[in-house]
Amino acid sequence: MELRLLATFEKVAEVLSFTRAAAELGYAQSSVTAQIKALETSLGAGLFDRLGGRIRLTPAGERLLPYARRMAELAEEARTAVADGEAAGTITVGTMESLTTYRLPPLLEYVHHRHPGVRLSLRPTLGDATRQALRQGTYDLGFLMEAGTEHEGLESEVLAPEPLALVAAPGHPLAGRTGLTAADLVDAALVGTEPGCAYRDLFEAELAAGGAAAPAFLEFGTIEASKRAVASGLGIALLPRITVQEELASGALVALGWEPPFTLFTQLAWRRGKRLPAHVRLFVEQARRLARE
Known part of the structure; x- marks a missing residue:
């Protein structure tokens, strides 16, 4: 079996699309x-079922996939070993805005x-999408910020706890109050x-548990846009503390007196x-x- 054919098979199996x-x-x-047909002929087995415009792995294809992945990994190790010891290769990494920035x-x-010689390809995805891409082999590594540290089908390593801060504009009615509870936050924008x-999902669940209805969020997509919205007085936001350190130090934002009842951990998986x-x-x-520094 040629490595080139196995690499093509692995890619088609990952994306389930010849195009x-x-x-x-x-x-x-x-x-x-042509390469997939040549591999199927070599193995004497069909690897994909063609269903109209869609494809899926046959049982034989399912059995071949882990071997194709292992052979690709060994080939990469062999290339590295003979390249005068210099690390080289592409690493596809799933990450999220707060960690990337x-x-x-x-x-x-x-x-x-x-x-x-190492080329990094960063893919912006959130937890569920990152975990799925890791399981499928689309990503080599993934950074997660989660409360749980065990993930089905994955090895994960906790790098550090990730403190959170509930922030508001300095003139917000809740600014300066201490001992806030989830019930105090239910009516806040x-x-x-x-x-x-x-952290958004956990915060939403905490507020829903203390209020009569699921809370509504003004969604701004990115952390930077969210910080600007909060500073403009549009509402309060729970964000990783590292993302608002400068604004807290300058006084553009203030931390409210509410401590999240959950802890998140930055992990590599x-x-x-x-x-x-x-x-x-x-x-x-x-x-x-x-992470240790």
């Missing part, structure tokens, strides 16, 4: 179709300057990032059983080191 696989691999669609720059700078963000190539292990080790 999309061809685009991501830089091949013509006819070339992808506020936690990851030192790590990204280190890899860029110290290991120019709320600003939030998109649903699916762990990868598919369980996956053999991490040398350049991916280097990235993981550097993430651990920076």
Whole structure:
């Protein structure tokens, strides 16, 4: 079996589309179709069921997929081992805005300057989407900010707890009050990032438990837009403290006297059983080191 054919099979199995696989691999669609047919002929088994415009793995394809992944990982390790010891390769990383902007720059700078042969491809996704992409093999690594630290089908490592802050404009009616409860917040206008963000969802559940109806959020999509909305007096927002440190220090925002009854942890995760190539292990080790500093 040729590695090239297995790599094409793995990509088609990940995206379940010959057209999309061809685009991501830089091949013509006819070339992808021919490679899959050649692999099926070599193995004496069909790997995909074609159902109109859709495809799915056959039982034989399901059995082949983990072997294709392992062989691709071993091939990457072999290339690294003979390249004078210099780490090289692409790492596809799922992450989220708060981590990319506020936690990851030192790590990204280190890899860029110290290991120019390593190419990082950052994909902005939230928890559920990141976990699914890791299980499917679309991402090599994923950063999560979650309360839970056990994830089905994944290995995960806690890098650090992630403190949260409930913030408001300085003139907000709740500013300066201490000992606030969820019931005190039910009638406040709320600003939030998109649903699916762990701290947004946990905050929403906490408020719903203390109020008569599910709370409504003004959704601004990004943390930066949310901070501007809060500073303009449009509502209050629960955000990672690291994202509002500058605004709290300057007085543009104030922290309200409410402590979240839950704790989130920034974590690094990868598919369980996956053999991490040398350049991916280097990235993981550097993430651990920076988290300890």
